Amino acid sequence: MAETVLFWIFFVGVLGAGFAVVKSRNPVNAAMSLVACFFFLAGVYLLLSAHLIAILQVMVYAGAVMVLFVFVIMLLNLKDEELGRERVTVWKGIGTLAVAGAIGLIVVRAMRDAYPAVARDLAADQLSTGFGTVRSVGRALYLFSVLPFELTSLLLTVAIVGAVVVAKGKI
Amino acid sequence: MVGPLHYLFLAAALFALGALGVVVRRNALIVLMSIELMLNAVNLTFLTFSRFPLVRVAPTQTGFLSGHTAVFFVIAVAAAEAAVGLAIVIAVFRSRTTVNVDEFDSLKF
Amino acid sequence: MEVSWLYLIFLLPLLGAAVNGLLGRWLPKATLYAIALLVVLLSFCIGLFAWLQIARLEGEAAQLHQTVFTWFSVGSLKVDLGLAFDRLSGTLVLVVTGVGFLIHLYSVGYMEEDPAQWRYFAYLNLFVSMMLILVLADNLVAMFVGWEGVGLCSYLLIGFWYDDETKAYAGRKAFVVNRIGDFGFLIGIFVVYLYTGQVSFHALRLAPLSLGVASAAAALLFVGATGKSAQLPLYVWLPDAMAGPTPVSALIHAATMVTAGVYMVARLSFLYVQAPGVMAVVAIIGILTALIAALIGTSQMDIKKVLAYSTVSQLGYMFIGVGVGAFAAGTAHLITHAFFKACLFLCSGAVMHGLHGEQNMAKMGGLRRAGLKQTATTFFVATVAITGVFPISGFFSKDEILARALNTRAFDFLTAWNPEWTNVPVLRPLLVGLSQTRLTFLGSTVYVVGTLTALITSFYMWRCYRLTFEGEYRGPHEVHPHESPWVMTVPLWILAGLSILAALIVLPWHGLSFTWEHFTEGVFARPRGGAPAERLPQWLAFGIALAVAWTGYLVARWLYAPGLQGDEKLSSALPRLRRTLANALYVDAFYDWAVSKPLFATARGLWRVVDATLIDGLLINGSAQAVAAAGSALRRFQNGDVQRYAAVTAVGVLILVYVFLVRG
Numbered sequence: 001m002a003e004t005v006l007f008w009i010f011f012v013g014v015l016g017a018g019f020a021v022v023k024s025r026n027p028v029n030a031a032m033s034l035v036a037c038f039f040f041l042a043g044v045y046l047l048l049s050a051h052l053i054a055i056l057q058v059m060v061y062a063g064a065v066m067v068l069f070v071f072v073i074m075l076l077n078l079k080d081e082e083l084g085r086e087r088v089t090v091w092k093g094i095g096t097l098a099v100a101g102a103i104g105l106i107v108v109r110a111m112r113d114a115y116p117a118v119a120r121d122l123a124a125d126q127l128s129t130g131f132g133t134v135r136s137v138g139r140a141l142y143l144f145s146v147l148p149f150e151l152t153s154l155l156l157t158v159a160i161v162g163a164v165v166v167a168k169g170k171i
Numbered sequence: 172m173v174g175p176l177h178y179l180f181l182a183a184a185l186f187a188l189g190a191l192g193v194v195v196r197r198n199a200l201i202v203l204m205s206i207e208l209m210l211n212a213v214n215l216t217f218l219t220f221s222r223f224p225l226v227r228v229a230p231t232q233t234g235f236l237s238g239h240t241a242v243f244f245v246i247a248v249a250a251a252e253a254a255v256g257l258a259i260v261i262a263v264f265r266s267r268t269t270v271n272v273d274e275f276d277s278l279k280f
Numbered sequence: 281m282e283v284s285w286l287y288l289i290f291l292l293p294l295l296g297a298a299v300n301g302l303l304g305r306w307l308p309k310a311t312l313y314a315i316a317l318l319v320v321l322l323s324f325c326i327g328l329f330a331w332l333q334i335a336r337l338e339g340e341a342a343q344l345h346q347t348v349f350t351w352f353s354v355g356s357l358k359v360d361l362g363l364a365f366d367r368l369s370g371t372l373v374l375v376v377t378g379v380g381f382l383i384h385l386y387s388v389g390y391m392e393e394d395p396a397q398w399r400y401f402a403y404l405n406l407f408v409s410m411m412l413i414l415v416l417a418d419n420l421v422a423m424f425v426g427w428e429g430v431g432l433c434s435y436l437l438i439g440f441w442y443d444d445e446t447k448a449y450a451g452r453k454a455f456v457v458n459r460i461g462d463f464g465f466l467i468g469i470f471v472v473y474l475y476t477g478q479v480s481f482h483a484l485r486l487a488p489l490s491l492g493v494a495s496a497a498a499a500l501l502f503v504g505a506t507g508k509s510a511q512l513p514l515y516v517w518l519p520d521a522m523a524g525p526t527p528v529s530a531l532i533h534a535a536t537m538v539t540a541g542v543y544m545v546a547r548l549s550f551l552y553v554q555a556p557g558v559m560a561v562v563a564i565i566g567i568l569t570a571l572i573a574a575l576i577g578t579s580q581m582d583i584k585k586v587l588a589y590s591t592v593s594q595l596g597y598m599f600i601g602v603g604v605g606a607f608a609a610g611t612a613h614l615i616t617h618a619f620f621k622a623c624l625f626l627c628s629g630a631v632m633h634g635l636h637g638e639q640n641m642a643k644m645g646g647l648r649r650a651g652l653k654q655t656a657t658t659f660f661v662a663t664v665a666i667t668g669v670f671p672i673s674g675f676f677s678k679d680e681i682l683a684r685a686l687n688t689r690a691f692d693f694l695t696a697w698n699p700e701w702t703n704v705p706v707l708r709p710l711l712v713g714l715s716q717t718r719l720t721f722l723g724s725t726v727y728v729v730g731t732l733t734a735l736i737t738s739f740y741m742w743r744c745y746r747l748t749f750e751g752e753y754r755g756p757h758e759v760h761p762h763e764s765p766w767v768m769t770v771p772l773w774i775l776a777g778l779s780i781l782a783a784l785i786v787l788p789w790h791g792l793s794f795t796w797e798h799f800t801e802g803v804f805a806r807p808r809g810g811a812p813a814e815r816l817p818q819w820l821a822f823g824i825a826l827a828v829a830w831t832g833y834l835v836a837r838w839l840y841a842p843g844l845q846g847d848e849k850l851s852s853a854l855p856r857l858r859r860t861l862a863n864a865l866y867v868d869a870f871y872d873w874a875v876s877k878p879l880f881a882t883a884r885g886l887w888r889v890v891d892a893t894l895i896d897g898l899l900i901n902g903s904a905q906a907v908a909a910a911g912s913a914l915r916r917f918q919n920g921d922v923q924r925y926a927a928v929t930a931v932g933v934l935i936l937v938y939v940f941l942v943r944g
Contacts, residue, residue: 003173004172004173007173007177011177011181014181014185015181015184015185015188018184018185018189018208019188021192021201021204021205021208022188022189022191022195022196022201022205022208024201027198027200027201030200030201030204031200031204034204034208037208037211038211041211041214041215044178044181044215045215045218047173048178048219048221048222049222050218050221050222050239050242052239053214053218053239053242053243053246056243056246057214057246060246060247060250061207061211061246061249061250064250065207065250065253068254068257069203069204069253069257072257072260072261073200075261076260076261076264076270078270086196086197087197087273091921091923091924091927092194092195092927094927094931095194095195095923095926095927095928095930095931096191096194096195098927098930098931098933098934099187099190099191099194099930099934100187100191101934102930102933102934102937103183103184103186103187103190105934105937105938105941105942106183106937106941107180107183109941109942110941111176111179111180111183114175114176114179115174115175115176115223115225131222131235131236132222132239136236137236137239137240137243140233140234140239140240141240143232144231144232144233145233145240148240148244152244152247152248155247155248155251156247156250156251158251159250159251159252159254159255160254162254162255162258163254163255163257163258164258166255166258166259166261166262167257167258167261167262169265190930193923193926194926194927194930195923197923272922272923273921273922273923275920276919276920276921276922277920278918278920279918279919279920
């Protein structure tokens with residue numbers, strides 16, 4: 001019961017915040033809406049028993065990435081008149097229709113057949129063993145996907161260096 | 172009751188919103204944020220299938236947690252990509268004083 | 281009988297050519313001469329040794345054979361370099377190497393001052409080697425190797441002084457005209473192989489052939505012979521070939537290469553007797569060539585050109601011989617002709633040598649008394665031989681051919697038209713008439729025309745002798761004619777002597793064991809139609825021949841006693857005829873107009889239309905331009921608008937989703 005209520009609250013929140021991101025003219029507003037979206041999403045993740053991921057979502061995504069976004073927005077310091085109005089072009093219309101059509105097709109055709117029988121709910125057996133907790137996800141990461149894990153650190157190093165190099169004034 | 176299809180629908184709607192933002196908006200920063208929305212939709216899909224699996228026995232060694240590990244890496248990559256993308260926006264802004272993507276058109280014939 | 285040393289006969293001159301060709305430039309002259317002469321002499325000795333062996337054997341066994349190696353073996357076709365030394369080919373080997381040796385010796389003196397002697401002797405040796413391969417080959421393909429080889433050497437030697445454009449072009453003309461004939465020869469080989477699966481003479485002798493196939497093969501191979509042996513219509517290269525050094529003219533264009541066509545027909549006698557229609561054609565072309573060439577020879581002023589046309593004419597006689605089925609007589613004339621024609625050419629070379637290169641008879645005269653006694657005497661003997669005065673050999677060989685032509689029955693059963701050939705209704709009455717006309721008269725006609733030609737031959741040869749050696753000297757006074765050195769006169773005497781002695785082998789009385797006819801019993805096939813008739817008693821035929829030869833001599837002596845006045849008298853009497861004959865019936869101009877010009881025009885047209893416009897313009901440049909245009913058009917999609925790219929990507933995603941979800 002509680003789960004249903006919470007889900008629908010989070011549902012509205014995510015979609016509302018997402019819509020606000022796409023609609024906002026001011027990037028600061030969009031950034032704040034995005035943060036709100038991430039929080040609601042973290043709630044949804046908790047409903048899915050993805051505890052570690054939810055925490056990481058808040059810490060990394062909402063906490064670090066969005067802060068970076070806001071920093072950059074502030075740095076650019078765009079005045080209101082510089083922001084300009086949206087232009088309506090043919091291609092934007094075509095693109096919108098294509099996106100709507102593609103997602104619509106997937107929703108209508110795929111999701112109907114996505115779960116043919118009654119879905120297996122992991123609630124009974126798996127959840128008791130700590131599904132989605134830090135320990136189990138950590139074990140999965142360190143025992144069975146160490147190489148991608150280490151390579152990700154390399155990736156992050158590359159990204160840091162790249163960002164610094166690209167954004168510098170003089171090399 | 173809230174079943175897997177609800178979560179999947181939420182993910183699909185979120186993805187559509189993100190794609191729309193990429194196609195429609197002119198501001199580069201908004202476009203980047205829309206990309207983040209799409210990535211999060213994908214994360215949600217991963218976690219949904221991880222929680223409501225379609226098979227009886229786990230296919231890989233990580234078990235049903237392979238979705239979580241995937242999301243882990245997606246978050247890391249998204250962070251890296253956001254950093255580099257924002258650096259590029261800064262660099263472009265420095266020379267052109269605009270962040271409207273339809274004015275970045277020098278890569279043409 | 282299988283032996284293992286036959287290949288030395290052609291290999292030794294080949295090695296001589298290789299050594300002289302590769303190293304000759306730096307060898308001392310004596311070594312050069314020694315190598316060149318020695319290899320030919322050794323070939324002659326080995327050939328003599330082989331000849332003596334087979335002379336003792338009888339009938340079918342009288343041949344030596346060697347398969348040198350298997351050249352190639354593809355599918356069911358296996359071609360060896362096989363050598364067959366039988367009575368015919370063996371004797372020819374002796375002729376080629378013997379006369380070849382004498383000419384090599386002569387060349388030592390004649391080419392003394394030439395700077396490129398090493399090249400000359402290398403080519404000459406190579407020629408001898410190739411000719412020997414041709415003669416000794418035991419299958420059509422190996423013969424063709426020799427056939428082509430002598431053609432190549434002919435080209436190399438005619439254009440020996442290639443700095444002179446005319447001479448180089450003469451060589452090219454010889455090669456190109458030969459090539460046309462070779463094309464026919466090659467198609468002939470293909471026809472033979474297609475219908476019998478064999479190319480070796482031994483196997484072909486036993487293979488069954490229908491009339492059509494035999495005729496086609498025989499005719500095509502004869503096309504090759506018309507090219508190589510300078511018959512109508514492919515004789516035009518031989519007069520021009522006189523641009524080469526005179527010993528070359530003597531060896532290649534008198535004694536050996538040009539006789540290859542006759543040899544081929546004689547060798548394939550078993551094929552030709554199965555195609556009597558083709559034999560008739562051979563005889564007709566032979567007599568026509570003989571007559572026309574003799575007529576042209578009466579009006580030439582260049583001494584070598586007279587002898588060139590004489591060669592063409594005498595080759596016509598040889599083809600008459602093999603055409604009427606008298607293969608022995610035809611090949612006998614081949615042998616005697618080799619001797620006296622080579623002698624004639626070498627004499628003319630001695631004359632030119634003594635006059636420092638003068639070839640125009642208008643500037644000669646009285647050379648016998650002026651110092652060229654030996655040359656004059658040998659020339660006289662050879663002229664007697666060619667005109668056919670008893671008892672010199674030419675008399676017997678040439679007139680034997682004519683007698684056989686008269687008496688032949690080979691055409692008695694041939695009709696002028698075979699009703700199976702075509703069924704055109706309009707021509708039916710004519711065709712019916714032709715199909716009932718028998719060609720019995722062909723032999724007699726050939727005899728009459730041939731005797732007339734013999735008269736003309738006697739006339740122009742004695743004209744040539746008189747203008748050159750008798751009368752008053754008409755040349756410039758600074759030039760003092762002198763006799764040639766011994767290396768040049770000794771071959772002259774030997775060849776003159778052989779011209780006389782060769783009479784022994786062509787004596788026409790049957791039963792004599794040392795005659796050529798008896799010697800080659802069993803080598804040649806007999807023509808259909810039966811044994812020869814006796815249309816004219818033998819003494820009468822001989823009498824006519826002798827009378828003809830004497831008449832020619834007397835007329836020439838009377839006309840040309842004082843010198844060139846004979847020509848002037850004839851020119852005033854028949855001016856247009858003389859001019860036409862002097863210009864060789866304008867055949868070259870005709871070929872140029874009828875063949876060369878259309879060919880060049882076609883080639884030019886093809887170049888402009890097909891090559892330049894179609895292939896270059898349309899396909900090559902056109903395709904490139906099409907690609908460039910397409911690229912220019914497609915380039916416009918890249919306008920730099922990122923959001924347009926994103927929209928297009930979304931459309932693509934929609935299509936993919938549709939295909940995979942809806943269409944499955």
